[in-house]
Amino acid sequence: MNSVNFVVLGDHAIAGELGKKGTATDLAIYDRKTAETVYTWTAPLTFPDKIQPLLQAVNMAEYAILNVAKLDRFLGEQILALDYAGMRDGFILHSYEVDREKLKGLLKNTSLANYRFLDSADELKQEISKVQPKPGSGPVMIPVDHAFDVKGVGTVVLGVVKQGTVKAYDELTILPQNKGVLVKSIQMHDDPVESSASPARVGLAIKGLSAADISRGDIICAQGAAQVSSGPLKTKFEKSPFFKGDLAENQMYMLSLGLQIRPVRIKQAGDVLEMTPEKPLACVKGQACVLLKPDSASTRIIGKGIIQ
Numbered sequence: 001m002n003s004v005n006f007v008v009l010g011d012h013a014i015a016g017e018l019g020k021k022g023t024a025t026d027l028a029i030y031d032r033k034t035a036e037t038v039y040t041w042t043a044p045l046t047f048p049d050k051i052q053p054l055l056q057a058v059n060m061a062e063y064a065i066l067n068v069a070k071l072d073r074f075l076g077e078q079i080l081a082l083d084y085a086g087m088r089d090g091f092i093l094h095s096y097e098v099d100r101e102k103l104k105g106l107l108k109n110t111s112l113a114n115y116r117f118l119d120s121a122d123e124l125k126q127e128i129s130k131v132q133p134k135p136g137s138g139p140v141m142i143p144v145d146h147a148f149d150v151k152g153v154g155t156v157v158l159g160v161v162k163q164g165t166v167k168a169y170d171e172l173t174i175l176p177q178n179k180g181v182l183v184k185s186i187q188m189h190d191d192p193v194e195s196s197a198s199p200a201r202v203g204l205a206i207k208g209l210s211a212a213d214i215s216r217g218d219i220i221c222a223q224g225a226a227q228v229s230s231g232p233l234k235t236k237f238e239k240s241p242f243f244k245g246d247l248a249e250n251q252m253y254m255l256s257l258g259l260q261i262r263p264v265r266i267k268q269a270g271d272v273l274e275m276t277p278e279k280p281l282a283c284v285k286g287q288a289c290v291l292l293k294p295d296s297a298s299t300r301i302i303g304k305g306i307i308q
Helices: 012-018 052-058 073-084 100-107 121-128
Strands: 002-010 020-024 027-033 037-044 063-068 090-094 141-150 154-160 165-167 171-175 179-188 191-193 195-197 201-207 219-221 227-229 233-239 252-257 260-269 272-277 281-283 288-292 301-307
Touching: 002 012, 002 052, 002 073, 012 027, 012 037, 012 063, 012 121, 027 052, 037 052, 052 073, 052 252, 052 260, 052 288, 063 073, 073 100, 073 288, 073 301, 090 100, 090 121, 141 201, 165 179, 179 195, 233 288, 252 272, 252 281, 260 281, 260 288, 272 288
Parallel strands: 002 037, 002 063, 063 090
Antiparallel strands: 020 027, 027 037, 141 154, 141 219, 154 201, 165 195, 171 179, 171 219, 179 191, 179 201, 227 281, 233 272, 233 301, 252 260, 252 288, 260 272, 288 301
16 A cells, blocks of 8 residues: 655645545644555644644655745745755645745745646645655654554554554664564554555554653654664754844754754854754754744744754
8 A cells, every 4th residue: 555645834724625634633634545545644733823843744744735825934934844854846836815926936946946836726636646655765763743542452653654664563662762662553544454664654553652651753663773862963054044043052942853843952163063952862863953943033943954
């Protein structure tokens, strides 16, 4: 069974025309199953009030749908989030009030520059049916986006298989807790399966940890697929030209790393930025990250870095 995952930004009401609404917290997940493919669409419900769900929703997808209602700073944050994630494939719709040429100008020199402009939801549905999965290679890695207890089942986690294949009865590790977990069973679109390959969205019943001890962004993975860092993370940092403030070493910022968003303190030396998290983080060398200032009066996205 193939899987394709989208993030829906802008006016995300269109997601309801694409799939059936399922899990809904600060993120809403819609899905639809055809004979060959399971499609999912994730929308950040509490954006723009909160910046964090925007970055998390983007990191759960391989394709983007940007449904633009107006040109404002919140659109700018969405463009930045997609650009910093390197999301190069997607579709754009916009209201009649939006000037298409001005919008194209905003997308120039970003990873969104080649997104296809569409005129209707029906056209979008046709294009979605043509997209292909983007599997990630390597040892299995599943960032958790939701975790809860189910009576008679135990701990259940939801997430996208970012790389590799997960199988029933796999013995894996959850980071940053660095504890062993056993995959008791796997579901895709509420159907039981024996294995799921990237980029499948899965529900895993696991043994070894309760839901209360699992946070969004924790990674279930093969031993050695990722590492835990409690000390300074060194990154080659690029500040956004749209963030006008100065970085201060005595302030607390938020680091977006995969689905993890954690408080960090910074220390800057040239274009290298050291970020020390308050609590341990799971990371991979070469992974992209984004520095945030959620209380900023202007753009809340400060810049991007690559873990060294």
